[in-house]
Every structure is written in C-alpha cells, then in structure tokens.
Amino acid sequence: MNAPFFISKICAHFPFPAWQKDASLHYIWANAGWSDFSKNKSEQWLGGTDFDFFDKEIAQKIEDGDRYCLQAGISDEEISLTNSKGQERILKIHRMHYYDESNNLSGISALAIDITYNKVLLRQMENIISEVEIQRHALHKNALITITRQDGSFIYASEPFCLLSGYTQSELLQTNRFDIGLIYSAESLKSIQAILPYETLRFETCAKSKNGEEYWLETLLVPMITETEKNYYEISCNITASKLREKLLENEVKDRILEANTNTLALEKRNADLIRLNEQMNNMQHKLLQSEKLASIGQLAAGIAHEINNPIGYVGSNISALDGYLKEIFTMQSKYESSLEKKSIEYITLAEEKKSIDYDFIKNDISSLIMESREGIKRVKGIVQNLKEFSRIDSNQIWEEADIHAGITSTLNIVQNEIKYKSEVILDYGELPLIKCVISQLNQVFLNILVNASHAIEKQGKIFISTRQQNQQICISFRDNGKGIAAEHLSKIFDPFFTTKPVGQGTGLGLSLSYGIIQEHHGRIDVHSKQGEGTTFDIWLPIQQE
Numbered sequence: 001m002n003a004p005f006f007i008s009k010i011c012a013h014f015p016f017p018a019w020q021k022d023a024s025l026h027y028i029w030a031n032a033g034w035s036d037f038s039k040n041k042s043e044q045w046l047g048g049t050d051f052d053f054f055d056k057e058i059a060q061k062i063e064d065g066d067r068y069c070l071q072a073g074i075s076d077e078e079i080s081l082t083n084s085k086g087q088e089r090i091l092k093i094h095r096m097h098y099y100d101e102s103n104n105l106s107g108i109s110a111l112a113i114d115i116t117y118n119k120v121l122l123r124q125m126e127n128i129i130s131e132v133e134i135q136r137h138a139l140h141k142n143a144l145i146t147i148t149r150q151d152g153s154f155i156y157a158s159e160p161f162c163l164l165s166g167y168t169q170s171e172l173l174q175t176n177r178f179d180i181g182l183i184y185s186a187e188s189l190k191s192i193q194a195i196l197p198y199e200t201l202r203f204e205t206c207a208k209s210k211n212g213e214e215y216w217l218e219t220l221l222v223p224m225i226t227e228t229e230k231n232y233y234e235i236s237c238n239i240t241a242s243k244l245r246e247k248l249l250e251n252e253v254k255d256r257i258l259e260a261n262t263n264t265l266a267l268e269k270r271n272a273d274l275i276r277l278n279e280q281m282n283n284m285q286h287k288l289l290q291s292e293k294l295a296s297i298g299q300l301a302a303g304i305a306h307e308i309n310n311p312i313g314y315v316g317s318n319i320s321a322l323d324g325y326l327k328e329i330f331t332m333q334s335k336y337e338s339s340l341e342k343k344s345i346e347y348i349t350l351a352e353e354k355k356s357i358d359y360d361f362i363k364n365d366i367s368s369l370i371m372e373s374r375e376g377i378k379r380v381k382g383i384v385q386n387l388k389e390f391s392r393i394d395s396n397q398i399w400e401e402a403d404i405h406a407g408i409t410s411t412l413n414i415v416q417n418e419i420k421y422k423s424e425v426i427l428d429y430g431e432l433p434l435i436k437c438v439i440s441q442l443n444q445v446f447l448n449i450l451v452n453a454s455h456a457i458e459k460q461g462k463i464f465i466s467t468r469q470q471n472q473q474i475c476i477s478f479r480d481n482g483k484g485i486a487a488e489h490l491s492k493i494f495d496p497f498f499t500t501k502p503v504g505q506g507t508g509l510g511l512s513l514s515y516g517i518i519q520e521h522h523g524r525i526d527v528h529s530k531q532g533e534g535t536t537f538d539i540w541l542p543i544q545q546e
Helices: 003-011 056-072 117-141 159-165 169-174 187-196 240-261 265-338 345-356 359-391 404-419 439-456 487-492 510-520
Strands: 019-020 027-030 074-082 088-099 106-115 144-148 155-156 201-208 214-225 230-238 401-402 422-429 435-437 461-470 473-480 524-530 535-544
Touching: 056 088, 056 106, 088 117, 144 159, 155 159, 155 240, 155 359, 159 169, 187 201, 214 240, 240 265, 240 401, 265 359, 265 535, 345 359, 359 524, 401 404, 401 439, 404 473, 435 439, 435 535, 439 473, 439 510, 439 535, 510 524, 510 535
Parallel strands: 422 461
Antiparallel strands: 019 027, 019 106, 074 088, 088 106, 144 155, 144 230, 201 214, 214 230, 401 435, 461 473, 473 535, 524 535
16 A cells, blocks of 8 residues: 555544645645535545636645745645635645655645634634733723832832822832832731732821822732742722821810810810710711712622623624524525435435534534523623612612612622522512612612621521511511621621621621611611521611601
8 A cells, every 4th residue: 555545544534634745736635624625525636736626816825835835845824715614714734745765756745724713712812912901001090009029129100109109110110118108017017928819908008209298098909929929919099188187087086175174064065075976977987988989889880781781782693693594504404405316426425424523413502502692691681780770870879769679689689699608598578669768778788788697607598588568667677597696796786897707807887887878768777686596687668758
C-alpha cells in the first residue's frame, strides 16, 4: 500500500478537512470534511484542481496559498468558506510540503481547522475588555482610588485623589502614604495586617493635603494578594464636610454643657433637653445617610434594569427569529427528503449523513435549547422587574396607594439569596386594601426584618409571613423559629447602634431606621420573643394617612 493511499485512508475519518496534492497542485485525495465545502460535493478528487471544485475566487486564493507552501515549506492561512448547510465558516489551513524517496518535491499535505467560534469569542472578549476599560477610565476620572504596597508606597492614584491631596501622580508614585500624612489608626493597621483574601475592611482616615489642609476619608479596602506580594486597593469617599459638621456639633454640646454646669437646676434641665436634641439630630443624620444610600441603591438598580433590558430584548427577538428560521429549514429538508426515491443514491447518502451527525437528536435538542433560552430570558426579565419594584426609584419617595403584598413579594425576591439556604418562607396572606405609604421605605423595613430573621436561624428553619386587616389598620407579621432575643435586650433592639452581632457584622441601625420609618407612617412595631423558640414582629399601619 503506497503512502498517499495509506494516509488518505487514515485522514478520511478525521473530524476536520484534510487533503493532499501533487507538485502540480492536482488533488491526490481529500476527505469528507473538505468535500463538505466543495460546490459540487464530488468525492472524485483525483487529478482535479481547486478550480474544478470551488468558485474561481476561492480556488485562486487556495492555489496562492499552495504555491507559497511549495516555496516556503509550510504555511498557515485563514479562509472563509460556505459548507453544505449554507453556513459560512472560517477555516485555518495548515500546509506542509513533502518529498519522495529520491528527495524530490512531491506535493503538499493540508489540514483545516474550523476557528469560527474562536473568532466570535475573540470579538466578545474584545467587547468585554473595552467595557472594562471604559469603567476603569470612569473610576480614574471620578473616584478617589489608590493602590499601595504593604510598606505604604503608592502603585496608583486616581485624578480626584491627586486633586484632593494636592500631589501630582508622579509625586505620589515616588513616595508613600505615611510621608503625606495618610496614616492608618493603630486599630485599622492591626485589622489590615490580619485581613484575608476576598475580605473587605471599612475605616476612616484623617490626613493633610500638600498645602496643609486637613481632610477625612471613609475608605473601603480590599487586599490584592499574589504569590510574591500583598497590595491594597482602596476606594474612598470624602467625608470632610460631615466631619466638620460633627466637630461643630461636638463643640456646641461641650459649650452648652459648661454653661449648664454654671447655672441653676433650671439650666441643668435645659441642658438635658439640649442633649436629647443632639441625640435626635444624630439619629436624623444617620437616617439621612441611610436614605442617601437607599437612593443610590435605587439608582443603581434602575441603571442595571435599563442596561439589562436592551440586550435581553434583542436576544429574545433573535431567538424567536432563529426558531422560525430553523422550522423553515427543517420543513424544507423534509420536503426535499420526501421528494427523493427511497432507493436512490441521493436518498441513501442523505440517510447516512443524517445518521452520522445524529440528525434526529439535533433536531429535537434544538427545540429544547430554544425553550430553555426563552425560559432564561423570562427569568432575567423577572429579576429586572423585581429590582425596579423593590427600589421604586421612579416614585421619588411619593406617598401613594400601594399593594403591600406586592412589596413583600419584591423584597423576598431581592433577599432570596440571603435566606434560601437555611430558611423556608411560608406565606399566609389575608385580604388587604391598598394603603397610603411610601412603599420603597416599607420595602426596606421588610428587608431588615427578613435578614435579621435569617441570621437568627442557625441551621434550618422557617419564616412565617402573614397579613390581616383590623378596622382601619393592617397588620403584617414576621415570625421565625430562630434562637430568639434575650429578655434583657428586648427593650433596646430599636436603639441606634445597639446590636448583638459580632463586631463588623452589624451596625445596629437596621431596626432603629425601621422603627423611624414606621413612626413616620403613623404606625407601630410590636415585638414578641422567647429564647430558643423564635421572634415575632407585628407591624401595624393605618390604611389612610391623616
């Protein structure tokens, strides 16, 4: 058996196109993979040239690559061809010339690899990289960002940080944070040294700019750990104005306390009133900060919903069109097959080809794939709708009649990932009318209570949510079978900053803010709890506001 015949027998079953030509560029053999791209689908390749099997322009391009290979020894070339299914594919052709036993140039051997999907993935990666670069540029232009090494030396500083500190980027890259007065507190430094990968740390830092002006930063730090070094990525918020206001308030309180100490009992009473007023102002400040955060979350949710809706829309449209096209193609194929005589060569060849590619499975699986894709799109649209309903950024904190059940549902969808692994939610809804409220604020109350209930369940438990109407009020009950609240803590759970959670896992503001929101709605929150059995929160709200 001669070598070309032996090689052709092996390569005939390759899953990719392969062929061999003599030195005059006439075919010796070609496998079925290469035949799939031939215009006449002939299997009689011996002695033919590319002009016998391909359009003139394609044939000329293939021949040019062959001639280059004969001169250079090897060659790689990309070419676009259409297969028997009418699909345009991008092939990468690898050629190598070979010699006979007398060391005379005998011809070339070639393999072709389908790189169509590689090209598509490459374009997608380029698009992703472009989007990331846009986001990076936006952060560089608008956010206070630094990257430092363990010794405090700067690796990177954004333009806003340079502007705030008064130093140019080149100056910062030649120094470290300690030299410019951006020094960690002892407590923060200890926490930073112990921080693990994927953890974050939030702290405040006071520093002085190049011209001596003091500024305050609230910083979120993330470690960037490699095999050789540990760097720190920090994104900060300028809280100088807030700190100045706090300092002014502290000075005012001190002055009034000194004044009260030098006056009569009446002045001491007045001083106590002023202290209570100061506490109320601090509470209002924290509520304002929380409201700003909620507004930011709402804006972020609305932006995400808008950005997702557009691509999901055209993906859904494309899948519908694709489904229609495939049905037409399958119908046309069936008509073509039925027009052939069952004993004809064409019919038998078609049957063997269908069997080789498992045609029936592909046909059935395509329907399943399209159905699953549509279900996925439907789920994404549902998530987007839940985000919009939860944030209600378009309501602008307007008092309006709202459906409490819809608010609970959207909140459950948002917090589902927090509670689904250890809590089963059981709903028992009564008949409720629409009530006058700011639904986005009530959604935040529901979220705080649900998250607390989930944290109270250590392994597996249940959360019961029930609603009912009583006279001109409605009641929303949240009950869990978690570890409960100690009796000595029940009277403190609505106090600002009170928390039983470990340090770093709770601010103590969730229930305090929830209490304030319910009071603004002229309602009340009742709590009942027993250690080891669980906790119940009853929220009472008026149907109409006076």
